[in-house]
Amino acid sequence: MIRLTIAALALCGAAPVFAETHTITPGEGAQERLQEALILAEPGDEIVLEAGRYELTDGLSLDVDGVTLRGAGMDESVLDFTGQQGSGEGLLVTSDEVTLRDFAMENPKGDGIKSKGADNIVYHALKVTWTNGPDASNGAYAIYPVESTGVLVDGVYVSGASDAGIYVGQSSKITVRNSIAEQNVAGIEIENSRDALVENNIATKNTGGILVFDLPGLPVVGGGNVIVRQNIVSENTTPNFAPPGNIVASVPSGTGIMVMANEKVWIENNLANGNSTAPLMVIAYTQEFDDPRYNPYPRDVVIGANVVEDGGSNPDFPGGEQFAAAFGGAIPPILWDGLSDSDRPALIVTSGIPGVSLNLANQGQSIMEAQPGPMTAPSEIEQWDMSGIGAPAELEARLR
């Protein structure tokens, strides 16, 4: 009963009075010592990873609310999963109000850090990498919050993921910022999620830089209210190394910012350079589906002012070369499949950036049946109320 009282106080914000710090050192028994600390921690506690390399054989997990796991820096405290023998990720978080910061994870066999049903989570100054570079046998996601409300990803570095470096799925109230995603299939992916802000990131040398997708058949569908701004999306021309069968395996190499399905996505003030298929791509879901809840079309995708350079010169799909040649060596910066819902425009271009439409007639139609031509799109839209988009302000406070 006394313990319960402490827990209640901790959740009320009085944590520092009782909170404990558990310091873990690398070396013999690190797996058990660290996992035991994660199990026995109480709300408000901080688990500190001293500098060094932790060689781990099994996935770690945290299921206690309000715990901080803190290393000595993303180049100092390294959780090494090269010898992992079991479980589907390096670290699984299933509790709320958790902060993960200042450590690195290398070579997890499945995903890197997964948080599921973990509301108000902060990922700060983390590095999750597969050290062998792009490889289909790498894990799918480096940073993987799913089914959560309140997600702040700030200042992380991810590379080598065979699906997405930073993947946020089936969640809401999300901010991904100040981060670098390099040499993944997808750099940053926001999927089946709402109220997401993606800003001030660098997505470079991935297959696709920043993806905003909505897919059918998942427990949560209906992605939208997403802002993508002030990102550098550069030279995402790594050949697609995703294992076939996954949706990102169909992302063409050379994709900058790509929106599939979704409603209300605002893309502004990004720099997209050297993305050889398309700097900006807006398309409907490409497959058949059977989900009455699902809308396969992009609706109200706004392309504001963006700096676009050296894109569209070598589209990575059949006939791409001729396609580019027909436009004088490079297709226009915006690539749209030509599909839209009946009563809302697929995209609105307020900045005069030119585009090309594939003029597909039906959702699910093959790109081989494209009849490319100049794109026309409305150019005016009222500014939305963006106040509810992004992670809750209290997550910010934990970074101080």
Place this chain on the structure above:
Amino acid sequence: MRRSFALLAVSALAFGGAIAGRAFPPPQVNDYVIAGDTLPRALADFGFFADSAGREAVSGVTSYSLNTPLFSDGADKLRYIYLPAGTEMSADGDGLLQFPVGAAIIKTFAFGEGDEQRFIETRVLLHRADGWTALPYRWDDAQSEAKLALAGARLPITTPAGEQISYRIPNKNECKTCHSKDGEVIPIGPKARNLSAEWLSAMVESGQLDAFPEGADMLPDWNRRGEKATTSLARAYLDVNCAHCHQPGGGASNSGLDLRWEQHDPHALGVRKPPVAAGRGAGGHTVSIAPGDPDSSILVYRMNSAEPGIAMPELGRSTIDHDGVEVVRRWIAEMSGTEITQ
């Protein structure tokens, strides 16, 4: 008071209890330890067994078996439930029996035949006032004591199939990874549909179960699978081995794959369903189940792997269950894809 102090307090109590137990037979289960909020350090603290080797269940501890069991690298499993005196379980259709607070479920994992049999670990689920708690206990080399393995462990084992493996005793959180629904710890095994009618009747007769459940004993007896229909075997196998995560509210709910016995929608069961977050686990295949084509089905691919990151289930096995793969493979091969039955 922090948990470490609580641990000390309880071991002192349990120690006292053990001395008292010697003085006043017959031995009894320690209800206080089950219902308390501590993490008892030794299996013996509970008093489920009269002997230190954990073989002789005391009064109130009843053994049971399942028609179709979960595969755990071929381990033998000795299963028991404990109900405090004067309490009973209640039936809930063909689903999980509902246990009173103070109840426990105990499962010992063993390898080896006859005199060679060695206990590896005993897992307990305790039904406390604030919900279920799952704890793993590891047996010592002398087979005389099982101690709490909060953070889990690995040890070398030779499976009945002759494979040398690094066997994983799950940590407390890994217990919950499978034993959870909507974030709460729950039992998985004792569902009425997977328990024999004989056992359930006996529990009703002895006053430990309120009524004989409707839909009891529906899952086929895995030991007699040669005589059973493929569909029934495959659906039972998936229900028991996969559905604790692959159901709404389960650990893999975000996949949208629902492998429960009661699910009839082909898409939810994986028929022509594209993967969501399978990564390399997809193995180059585009759907969970390709009717008529097990070799193009992600489900079979992941069952037929022992590699972390590919293998499903993610926890609880280091080897491939070839019998299970064979049944599911046959089921998919015979499937037309338009209708799924049990």
